[in-house]
Amino acid sequence: MALQTPRTDTALHDETQVTPDRLAELRAQFPILQRRVHGRSLVYLDNAATTQKPRAVIQTLDRYYREYNANVHRGVHTLSEEATAAYEEARQRVARFIHAPSPRQVIFTRNATEAINLVAYSWGAAHLGPEDEVLITEMEHHSNIVPWQILQERLGFTLRYVPMTDQGTLDLERLDELLTERTRLFAFVHVSNVVGTVNPVERLIAAARQVGARVLVDASQSVPHMPVDVQALDPDFLVFSGHKMCGPTGIGVLYGRRELLEAMDPFLGGGDMIREVTLQGSRWNELPYKFEAGTPAIAQAIGLGAAVDFLAQVGMDWIWQHEHTLTRYAYERLAEIEGLRILGPGPEQRGGLVAFTLEGIHPHDVAAILDREGIAVRAGHHCAQPIHDRYGIAASARASFYLYNTLEEVDRLVEGLEKVIQTFAL
């Protein structure tokens, strides 16, 4: 299946799928959604930070610890064999979910951040020198800025940034000039966690290919929300975090092109990642184990396997459409609020989140008052300070959606914001 660039035309949207029944059924699978906060039913709108977990994932973790907890790849006893089989099965499920040609190309990391660092240290350290350039964008999460800045200090390459327009999209007119024959790597975010922009990933990859640059896609906010097919997109590297897609914390994924992964040196040294260790030296293990030193996050990987199966069952097209419906509604309702400024493009160009500022009221105060109403939103710079600098603000508040959110929850958000404005009214 090809990557479906978000279909935003409602004609394709099968309304009958987003029925209240369907939604209620889905919500019932997330125990935490029953919670009350400050006496109100929880409205969880901080899904870009981390998502809630369905019963299927919670039970998978529980079963692992109750029934077959053991180290993997090390024992010949029954428990270890069961744990190893489940761990590798999870890798296969993740590979299927992103349409990876082989599970060997799915490296388990702690999170997206570690996956980017793995590429920086294992691939970057071997390929980047003073003559070279790495291109990232002004729209990146800190996790796709800082590793390159650290590496730049050491290797002396030039780090360049694709600027952002006032609308919160990448300034693609600058691309030709910024991508040069010196560019070794173009690393960019697929969907922004602040402005929400869905970047034209095919076009960006094609442009990088023209100058022979490698491509890293930060898919932290896309893989959880829309169908992503790594064979159709064909990036060199693509990263995401399990906890943002119904999975546990402590598990993330690096997908990589096979030849590149095979040629790369390990990131960390230790057990499991070697084939042979003598006092004279070591030989690396095969993929993916070369990059998985030490005892991995076994339960978390198995939990992520359960999460991607859950998501596939719900349907990634459905999730995308549902979030789009919520986002469009939220965008319209928020835009009506006086003094409220939405960061980023209109609903047709964005994923399922809306970051905003309210004139004269600090985002932390907005979030604190919403919290009293049982509504969880994020406030701060969302680990993306350059975007906020670009808009000349220190912070923003952000509502981000997932498959279990409802239109009524958007109404609760709007009511909450009215309360914020009342509280601060001069």
Add this chain to the structure above:
Amino acid sequence: MDDLYREAILDHYRYPRRKGHLPEPDIHYHDTNPFCGDEITIELKIQDGVVVDAAFDGRGCAISQASASMMMEEIVGKSVEELKHWGKEEILEMLGIEVGPVRIKCALLPLKVLKAGLYGLTDWPE
């Protein structure tokens, strides 16, 4: 309605006291809270070990700005010696609210700036 945003806090936020600058301050110190981008600058005039004039400038959330404004009113006339012993308790008593583990940094930022200005202590107050 909301204890975190009791009227006194909002009042200090809307109408900050002693906001601005002193002509020739003896002490001038500025710091930020990287978590929320709050900024506070404090200027003091000291005579015989006593704060005789004080002003603050800054931007940020209601908690940090109200904390600064209230603190300015409190410290004028107090000795530097006494202020050195101020900690979290004095600030919370002054604000009269319960502050959770995350927002406590907002509440304490003005005191942190004050202590750094007074005697170079740059750690968060206990």
